[in-house]
Amino acid sequence: MSIVRQADRVRGFGTSIFAEISALAVQTGAVNLGQGFPDFAGPEWIKQAAAEAIGADHNQYPPYIGVPRLREAVAATWRAQGRRTIDPLSEVTVTSGATEALFAMMQALLNPGDEVLLFEPFYDAYVPDVVMAGGTPRVVALYPPKIADGSWWFDSNELAAACSAKTRLLLLNTPHNPTGKVFTRAELTQIAELCIANDVIVLADEVYDQLVFAGAEHISIATLPGMWERTLTINSMGKTFSLTGWKIGYSVGPAELNAALRSAHQWVTFSTATPLQIAAAVALESALGNGYYAQFRAEYAERYALLRRILEENGLPTLQTEGSYFVMADISNSGFPNDVAFCRWLTSEVGVAAIPPSAFYSDPTRAPLLARFCFAKKLETLHAAAERLRGAVRPA
Numbered sequence: 001m002s003i004v005r006q007a008d009r010v011r012g013f014g015t016s017i018f019a020e021i022s023a024l025a026v027q028t029g030a031v032n033l034g035q036g037f038p039d040f041a042g043p044e045w046i047k048q049a050a051a052e053a054i055g056a057d058h059n060q061y062p063p064y065i066g067v068p069r070l071r072e073a074v075a076a077t078w079r080a081q082g083r084r085t086i087d088p089l090s091e092v093t094v095t096s097g098a099t100e101a102l103f104a105m106m107q108a109l110l111n112p113g114d115e116v117l118l119f120e121p122f123y124d125a126y127v128p129d130v131v132m133a134g135g136t137p138r139v140v141a142l143y144p145p146k147i148a149d150g151s152w153w154f155d156s157n158e159l160a161a162a163c164s165a166k167t168r169l170l171l172l173n174t175p176h177n178p179t180g181k182v183f184t185r186a187e188l189t190q191i192a193e194l195c196i197a198n199d200v201i202v203l204a205d206e207v208y209d210q211l212v213f214a215g216a217e218h219i220s221i222a223t224l225p226g227m228w229e230r231t232l233t234i235n236s237m238g239k240t241f242s243l244t245g246w247k248i249g250y251s252v253g254p255a256e257l258n259a260a261l262r263s264a265h266q267w268v269t270f271s272t273a274t275p276l277q278i279a280a281a282v283a284l285e286s287a288l289g290n291g292y293y294a295q296f297r298a299e300y301a302e303r304y305a306l307l308r309r310i311l312e313e314n315g316l317p318t319l320q321t322e323g324s325y326f327v328m329a330d331i332s333n334s335g336f337p338n339d340v341a342f343c344r345w346l347t348s349e350v351g352v353a354a355i356p357p358s359a360f361y362s363d364p365t366r367a368p369l370l371a372r373f374c375f376a377k378k379l380e381t382l383h384a385a386a387e388r389l390r391g392a393v394r395p396a
Ligand SMILES: Cc1ncc(COP(=O)(O)O)c(C=O)c1O
Pocket: 036, 096, 097, 098, 099, 100, 123, 173, 177, 205, 207, 235, 236, 237, 238, 244, 247, 248, 249
């Protein structure tokens, strides 16, 4: 019998398919299009700002709510993007990545038995976050597009039916991982009306807000009428500045929601790396005037177009990505019974790693036959994947 007895709240978690595919990719030398992070460096000028901050001895604990310069840069960014004028003292909190904000908010707002609405497929941390806080996840299906180059969609009756007197929170991720969906204004309005009518708080995970394509427009639900009061918008430097290892996240919302977040955050991590926060402030300040966002989007549009063409040319029809840095490919003709078997085979035999989206479903058998590929990769990495994919996938 084992000496270690895990608590009930974590016992079911196990290790994820992500860890398995990553290990398999290392073992077999596969081109890794599975993991959701860039294989290229973040901008030199931001790294330089971090080095300077360390050199200037900004190396002790920062204020637990975040260094003032970063909170001010977040407020300036919100203002410049036309979202809202916010108070950097009471309406912005810095956390260790978006991940910590999500965890801390569930701890701060959920009592045992409270229910949380999530669109399925969902980012993998959401359910553990809800469960660790004693809450109960309630999933609402996102369905694959009905037509070529259509959008993933949900049934508003199903959403309304999932909402009850026990519903406390709704988790909204737009642009959405793993589907690449960007929720439209009409959809956000339906969600907003439901949340207002049922007094539900929204956690809006917008870490891919700068990554939108194909004419899609990112809209923060917090900017819809009546929603500021009940929305915490969660973001991160990781995706937008290609610095996922820095784990600098920030949340924006009314003072009351920030106070809730801070009450948990002070006992989770308390604060996050001071010099990296200062460099993050430099990044946000400079990005407003140096054309960074336009260039960032243009580079990603090129990567997206290339990977989509590579997959299409090699027997893997793709679904349209409206936002995020993932593209889903249809594997229903590949002869595999499920996405896990396909992704294991692709990684170990073909030498290209992809993630099975069933990992993002509470019941994996509900997942359509798709595979998720990440295009936050150098063009040469994508070309290397193309070489390996050539002729590998044949219709069954
Ligand atoms: C939807 C979504 N939310 C949150 C995160 C985590 O963000 P961070 O690295 O800032 O903790 C990710 C990372 O993949 C993500 O895809």
